[in-house]
Amino acid sequence: MIYLVGLGLYFELPDRIIREIREFERYVDIYTSYVPESIIDRYEAMPADREFLENGIFKVMDRNIAILIPGDPLFATTHSAIYFEAIRRGIRVRVFHNSSIINAISRTGLSPYRFGRVVSVASWVNMGIRSYLDNIEQNRRNGLHTLVLPDPMFRDTDEFFSKVDLGEEIFTLARVGYEDEIIAYGRVYSTKPFAFIVPSELNHYEREFVDILKKHSFLK
Amino acid sequence: MIYLVGLGLYFELPDRIIREIREFERYVDIYTSYVPESIIDRYEAMPADREFLENGIFKVMDRNIAILIPGDPLFATTHSAIYFEAIRRGIRVRVFHNSSIINAISRTGLSPYRFGRVVSVASWVNMGIRSYLDNIEQNRRNGLHTLVLPDPMFRDTDEFFSKVDLGEEIFTLARVGYEDEIIAYGRVYSTKPFAFIVPSELNHYEREFVDILKKHSFLK
Numbered sequence: 415m416i417y418l419v420g421l422g423l424y425f426e427l428p429d430r431i432i433r434e435i436r437e438f439e440r441y442v443d444i445y446t447s448y449v450p451e452s453i454i455d456r457y458e459a460m461p462a463d464r465e466f467l468e469n470g471i472f473k474v475m476d477r478n479i480a481i482l483i484p485g486d487p488l489f490a491t492t493h494s495a496i497y498f499e500a501i502r503r504g505i506r507v508r509v510f511h512n513s514s515i516i517n518a519i520s521r522t523g524l525s526p527y528r529f530g531r532v533v534s535v536a537s538w539v540n541m542g543i544r545s546y547l548d549n550i551e552q553n554r555r556n557g558l559h560t561l562v563l564p565d566p567m568f569r570d571t572d573e574f575f576s577k578v579d580l581g582e583e584i585f586t587l588a589r590v591g592y593e594d595e596i597i598a599y600g601r602v603y604s605t606k607p608f609a610f611i612v613p614s615e616l617n618h619y620e621r622e623f624v625d626i627l628k629k630h631s632f633l634k
Numbered sequence: 635m636i637y638l639v640g641l642g643l644y645f646e647l648p649d650r651i652i653r654e655i656r657e658f659e660r661y662v663d664i665y666t667s668y669v670p671e672s673i674i675d676r677y678e679a680m681p682a683d684r685e686f687l688e689n690g691i692f693k694v695m696d697r698n699i700a701i702l703i704p705g706d707p708l709f710a711t712t713h714s715a716i717y718f719e720a721i722r723r724g725i726r727v728r729v730f731h732n733s734s735i736i737n738a739i740s741r742t743g744l745s746p747y748r749f750g751r752v753v754s755v756a757s758w759v760n761m762g763i764r765s766y767l768d769n770i771e772q773n774r775r776n777g778l779h780t781l782v783l784p785d786p787m788f789r790d791t792d793e794f795f796s797k798v799d800l801g802e803e804i805f806t807l808a809r810v811g812y813e814d815e816i817i818a819y820g821r822v823y824s825t826k827p828f829a830f831i832v833p834s835e836l837n838h839y840e841r842e843f844v845d846i847l848k849k850h851s852f853l854k
Contacts, residue, residue: 488746489746494740498743501850511738513733517732517734520708520709587770626718627721
């Protein structure tokens with residue numbers, strides 16, 4: 415049985431789930447997002463890198479395995495591949511959903527109902543891949559904001575912006591759920607994990623909310 | 635201080651949050667989604683109806699109040715209004731994000747990266763309000779799926795479909811996180827909470843995933 419368990423934005427689980435996963439071989443996904451060492455220790459888990467998540471897992475998925483995944487456990491393509499392959503093989507699969515950066519977008523003052531498709535940016539972006547820009551542009555043409563999820567291979571925001579230009583009118587969401595969480599209007603320096611929002615034109619309410627957040631230092 | 639606490643899809647909280655909210659006057663939002671009576675008891679909370687969430691709260695928000703909210707605590711307009719008004723008044727505000735129906739969309743086989751804006755449908759929809767259809771159509775024109783969130787005033791899917799036609803080619807997500815969870819291709823009967831996905835054209839992977847889910851009864 416495969417148990418895909420979201421660690422959410424805070425790496426915390428309800429008691430029921432902690433009890434349940436005791437019976438499983440436990441792995442923590444350290445590939446699709448950043449996970450502090452202390453979390454791997456807390457759940458007495460093994461670190462699962464890209465090689466394990468994209469290959470190794472398929473050799474051992476008949477065992478009882480829990481994969482603990484930062485954020486929600488079924489958003490990244492890596493996890494979906496494990497989910498669908500396990501089902502295809504008739505292996506029992508369970509999912510525990512948890513909070514993800516997509517749940518935090520409203521902390522910027524922007525309406526969650528005014529977001530278009532989510533866009534990811536691969537770390538090999540400078541090799542001529544521009545589809546993320548087309549998708550941001552499509553959202554903007556439709557009056558919609560874009561949540562941009564950078565590849566976890568980018569070490570920090572500086573490295574990201576050395577390869578990708580989202581313009582200056584962006585929001586930065588960095589280390590959301592951590593003690594040093596940053597929600598900012600504009601580019602700020604941060605280490606992983608981080609994401610950005612490229613806004614479309616703000617409506618009346620959004621402008622008012624952004625102003626409130628700024629005035630009371632909820633927005634850097 | 636106002637503490638907006640998401641109960642997620644499972645109404646379960648990590649230990650840290652349970653300890654923290656003991657110090658607060660606790661309310662459970664029974665307006666924006668459906669909450670079983672047992673949950674209100676479990677957290678020794680008071681039920682918060684529409685009147686309280688849209689009016690009463692603003693008279694008592696200088697006290698230490700925790701509002702426990704099904705799903706994520708900052709997606710619905712009702713909760714955002716509380717959040718921004720508290721900040722405007724200089725009242726301390728904290729948020730604990732949690733899983734929401736938006737995190738479960740990939741359980742249908744559809745790619746979370748191919749969803750356009752989320753659309754809500756008010757219960758007074760038959761009074762000529764058609765903007766939700768325009769937004770679904772805009773998503774579809776852009777090759778994107780639409781998550782449709784019905785007003786919690788709709789008692790069951792039958793009542794919803796007596797007023798709203800999303801066509802037959804839809805996915806139903808009903809009671810996700812509950813024992814009697816349903817993820818279905820097509821319309822099915824269910825009581826609250828429920829949501830729908832109006833898909834755009836499925837791509838190759840999505841069609842394969844939908845077929846796998848159907849074959850192994852992960853999709854009704």
